[in-house]
Amino acid sequence: MIVDSHQHYWDPALADYPWMTDDIALLRRRFDPGDLEPLLREHGVAGTVVVQARTDLDETRELLWLAAETPSLLGVVGWLDLTGDVEAQLEGLDGPLVGARHPVHDEDDPRWLLRDDVQRGIAAVGAAGLAYDLLVRARELPAAVETVRRHPGIRFVLDHCAKAPASSHDAWSQGVSALAALPNVVCKLSGLFTEFDPAGTAGLALGWFGPERCMFGSDWPVCLLASEYGDALSVVPDDPDVLAGTAIRTYGL
Secondary structure, eight states: OOEEEEEOOBOTTTSOOTTOOGGGGGGOSOBOHHHHHHHHHHHTOOEEEEEOOSSOHHHHHHHHHHHHHOTTEEEEEEOOOTTSOHHHHHHTOOSOEEEEEEOGGGSSOTTGGGSHHHHHHHHHHHHTTOEEEEOOOGGGHHHHHHHHHHOTTSOEEEGGGGOOOSSOHHHHHHHHHHHHTSTTEEEEEOSOTTSSOHHHHHHHHHHHHOGGGEEEOOOBTGGGGTSOTTHHHHTSOSOHIIIIIHHHHHHTO
8 A cells, every 4th residue: 555645736826825936837737636646546546645835724624625525635734823722723624634734944933843832832733633744954953853852742744854955964964863763753755856865865764764654755746846756656665654554653544
């Protein structure tokens, strides 16, 4: 079995995605299950987890509605306002919400995760039984490590291996290996082809976390900027945990 733990759906005609700049104009169109389903069949992927792409609670609702209509969509990692009343936000959501995420690497403050209000929000996410996806780069890794240490009972997921840089590799490797030393963190082998050295990054992550704490993710359609859907499968091992087991356990699919 294969589960794609990280993909996106969106329609820029209906909502604003500020990160879709001119240099990635290829992505500025609708991507929906009709586009992805043939690729899932081609590569034997049984189901997916869709992940937020804009910081708007409406998108979380829309993805949950889409999941109700799409058998292959097993779970949603949505956006929640961690600085607000997370419990109240969750009360208004219905469907297979399995996690929450915020684009931390877009915040000006590299220690944004450690703000008191954000820490309370993350605690509320964990109390609801949800995983929390860490979308960080090397700059934010120290705050991510401290956050995980403060919340040993929450399941954390490191997205895209923290986007390995071509330079300043030491800070990245030290931060990711520190996260790997904490038992409540798993790592997504996702989004590698749009970053530095896909196969090398996957190898390092597997060495640090072990296959039982790594999961495959395509990062479709963002991956189309540098690769085809199937290329993401080519850099992960043929291991039942990496291909499906870790995602199923972590997200409760």
